[in-house]
Amino acid sequence: MLWSLFGLPLVVGVALLLAGHRADHHAAVVSITTSVVTLGMSIAAAIIRPAMSVPYLRGITFGLRVDGLSAVLVVTVAVVTLAVLVFAAGEFGAGEAQARYHGLMLVFASAMLLTVTATTLVTLLMAWEVMSAMSYALIGFHWRQRRRAASGTVAFLVTRAADLGLYVAAGAALAGGASGLTLDALAGLPDGWRDVVAGGVILAAAGKSAQLPFSFWLARAMDGPSSTSALLHSATMVAAGSYLLLRLEPLLAATPWAPPLVAWLGAITALALGAVAVVQTDLKQLLAASTCSQVGFMVLAAGAGGVAAGSAQLVAHALTKSLLFLTAGAWLMALGTKHLPDLTGVARRYPVVGTTFTVGAVTLAGLPPLSLWATKDQVLTATVPSAPALYLVGLAAAALSAAYAMRAVTLVWSPPTAEPRFDTEHPGTRRVSRAQSVVLPPLASGAALLGVLAVPGVWSAFARLVSHGREATPEWWEAAVSAAVALAAAAAAVAVVRLRGDVPEQGGLLRWLGLEAFARERIARPAVTTGQVLARFDDQVVAGAVRGTATLGLRLARMTTLRWEPVVGGAVRGVAGGVRRLGHLARRPQTGQLHQYYAEIAVLLTALVVLLIVL
Known part of the structure; x- marks a missing residue:
C-alpha cells in the first residue's frame, strides 16, 4: 500500500512527461483519475497504518510509515491535489502542454506523500530533492517568458x-x-x-x-x-x-x-x-x-x-x-x-x-x-x-x-x-x-x-x-x-x-522588506564577484604557472636538442666505436696456435719481470 501510495502518482506523472504533447488531450482525465485513486489509498492507509523498511x-x-501525524497529512495532501488538478483542467487550454503540467504536478504530489511518510533521512532526502526539482519546473512552467x-x-x-x-x-x-x-x-x-x-x-x-x-x-x-x-x-x-x-x-x-x-x-x-x-x-x-x-x-x-x-x-x-x-x-x-x-x-x-x-x-x-x-x-x-x-x-x-x-x-x-x-x-x-x-x-x-x-x-x-x-x-x-x-x-x-x-x-x-534586494546585493553579488576574482586567479596565477612551467620545459628541451645533442651523441658514438675497435684487436691474438700462446706468455712474463725490477 505504501509503495502504491506514492508510486502510482509518480509512475503516471513520469509517463505523462515522457508522452509529451501526444498525451495532452487525455492528461487531465488521467491525472484526475490517478488523484482519485490516490485519495482512496490515502484514506485506507490512514485507517490501516501500514509501515515498511x-x-x-x-x-x-529506506523506511515509510503512516502514523497519526502522517495519516492526517497524507489525506490532506491527496484532497488538495485532487482539487487543484480539477481546477487545472479548466485553467489550461488546448496546446498548453497539459501532459507536461499534469505530469509535473503528480510527481510533485508524490514527493510530498513520500516526505510525510518518511521514517529515515535517506527517504526524506530523496523526497526533498524531487520536491525542489518539481517546484522549479512548475514555477518556471512558462519558461519562454524570461x-x-x-x-x-x-x-x-x-x-x-x-x-x-x-x-x-x-x-x-x-x-x-x-x-x-x-x-x-x-x-x-x-x-x-x-x-x-x-x-x-x-x-x-x-x-x-x-x-x-x-x-x-x-x-x-x-x-x-x-x-x-x-x-x-x-x-x-x-x-x-x-x-x-x-x-x-x-x-x-x-x-x-x-x-x-x-x-x-x-x-x-x-x-x-x-x-x-x-x-x-x-x-x-x-x-x-x-x-x-x-x-x-x-x-x-x-x-x-x-x-x-x-x-x-x-x-x-x-x-x-x-x-x-x-x-x-x-x-x-x-x-x-x-x-x-x-x-x-x-x-x-x-x-x-x-x-x-x-x-x-x-x-x-x-x-x-x-x-x-x-x-x-x-x-x-x-x-x-x-x-x-x-x-x-x-x-x-x-x-x-x-x-x-x-x-x-x-x-x-x-x-x-x-x-x-x-x-x-x-x-x-x-x-x-x-x-x-x-x-x-x-x-x-x-x-x-x-x-x-x-x-x-x-x-x-x-x-x-x-x-x-x-x-x-x-x-x-x-x-x-x-x-x-x-x-x-x-x-x-x-x-x-x-x-x-x-x-x-x-x-x-x-x-517584501527588501529581502530579495538584500540577498542579491549582499549575498549573490559578492558571491559572484568572489567567484570572478577566483576565476581570474585560477586563469592568471594557477593556470599561468602551469603554462609557464610547460613553456620553460619546452624551451629547455629545445636548447638541449640544438646544443647538447651533437656533443652527447658524438661522445656516445665515440665510446661505441672505441669499444668496437678494442674488440677487433682482442680477437687478433686468439689464433688457436699453442706456440703463439707460449710466446705471448713469455712476453707477458718478461714484462712482469721488467716491471718488478723497475719498481
Whole structure:
C-alpha cells in the first residue's frame, strides 16, 4: 500500500512527461483519475497504518510509515491535489502542454506523500530533492517568458541553499551513530552531533517554508500558474518545512537552544510577513505573504512543543489557502488581472467565486467559529508555558491576519470607484469554467467546518491521534481575547478601506522588506564577484604557472636538442666505436696456435719481470 501510495502518482506523472504533447488531450482525465485513486489509498492507509523498511546501504534503511501525524497529512495532501488538478483542467487550454503540467504536478504530489511518510533521512532526502526539482519546473512552467523562468531559478537557488542543512544533518547523524539514520533516533544522538543535526534541520525547514530570511522566494513563486501556487502554498512545498519541524519535535526538545530559536523564528515571520501582506496591491502577492505568516504559526507551534496545534494549523491552512489561490486564479483567468484595486466588485460579478473567496478569507482572518480561529488559539496556548512574550507577538500577528484578509474581502465586494483595468497580464476569458468553480464549495466547506476543533472533546481526540500526548486546551478567556482581537482588526480594516479606498503603499513592506534586494546585493553579488576574482586567479596565477612551467620545459628541451645533442651523441658514438675497435684487436691474438700462446706468455712474463725490477 505504501509503495502504491506514492508510486502510482509518480509512475503516471513520469509517463505523462515522457508522452509529451501526444498525451495532452487525455492528461487531465488521467491525472484526475490517478488523484482519485490516490485519495482512496490515502484514506485506507490512514485507517490501516501500514509501515515498511527495506535495506538501502549497510546500516541504512529506506523506511515509510503512516502514523497519526502522517495519516492526517497524507489525506490532506491527496484532497488538495485532487482539487487543484480539477481546477487545472479548466485553467489550461488546448496546446498548453497539459501532459507536461499534469505530469509535473503528480510527481510533485508524490514527493510530498513520500516526505510525510518518511521514517529515515535517506527517504526524506530523496523526497526533498524531487520536491525542489518539481517546484522549479512548475514555477518556471512558462519558461519562454524570461521573468517566469528567472523566478523559478530564484526559488530553486534559495531553497537549495537552505537544503544543504539537511545534508549536513544527515552527515552528522551518520557520524554520531544514529541507527539506520531513522528520524526517531536523532533525538538520542550525543551532544555536539545532535546540535549539528538540529541546526541543519532548522535551516532546511526555514528555507523550504519561506521563513525569514528566505521568505522572498515565495513572492517570486507567484509567477507560476495559479494551480501551482494553490498546491505549492497549501499542502506541499511550503508545508514540508513546518511538517519536518513538527515531526522532529523530540529532536528540538532534546536540544536546549533549538525550541526558543524555532519559536521566535516562527513568531517574527508571522508578524513581519503579516505586515507585508497588509499593504500588497497584488492579490497573489497578498496571499503569498499570508502563507509565510500562517506557516510561521506552525513553526511557532513546533518550537513551543505544540505538535497537535501545529498540525491542526497546517491542515486548516491547506484547505483555506488552496481555496483562496484557486479563487484568485479564477479571477485572473477571467479578467486578466490580479491587481486588487482593479478587482473591486468582482465578487458581485462572479458570485460563486466571490462567496467561496469570502469564506476562505474570513477563515484566514481567524474569525470565530471558523477553523483558523480554533487552530491559532491552540498554537497561542502552547506558547504560554514557555514564553508569554511569544503569546503577545502571536496575538499581534493574528490581528494582522484579520486586517489583510478583511481588506481583500472589502475590496472585492466594493463597487468600483473607477473604470477597472482588465487584461493587464493576459487577455481574460470573462468567464469561470465549471472545472474551476466546482472545487471551490467543497474546499470552502472544509475550511469552515474544521472550526469543530474548538470543541474540547474533538480537540482532545485530534491531539491524541497526532501527538500521542495531551496538549493544553485554550481557556475560555483566551478564545475570547483572540476572537475580540481578530474582530477589532477586521472592523478596522473594513473601515479604512471604506473611508480611504485602500491603504497607502508602503515601499519597504510592498517589496517584501527588501529581502530579495538584500540577498542579491549582499549575498549573490559578492558571491559572484568572489567567484570572478577566483576565476581570474585560477586563469592568471594557477593556470599561468602551469603554462609557464610547460613553456620553460619546452624551451629547455629545445636548447638541449640544438646544443647538447651533437656533443652527447658524438661522445656516445665515440665510446661505441672505441669499444668496437678494442674488440677487433682482442680477437687478433686468439689464433688457436699453442706456440703463439707460449710466446705471448713469455712476453707477458718478461714484462712482469721488467716491471718488478723497475719498481
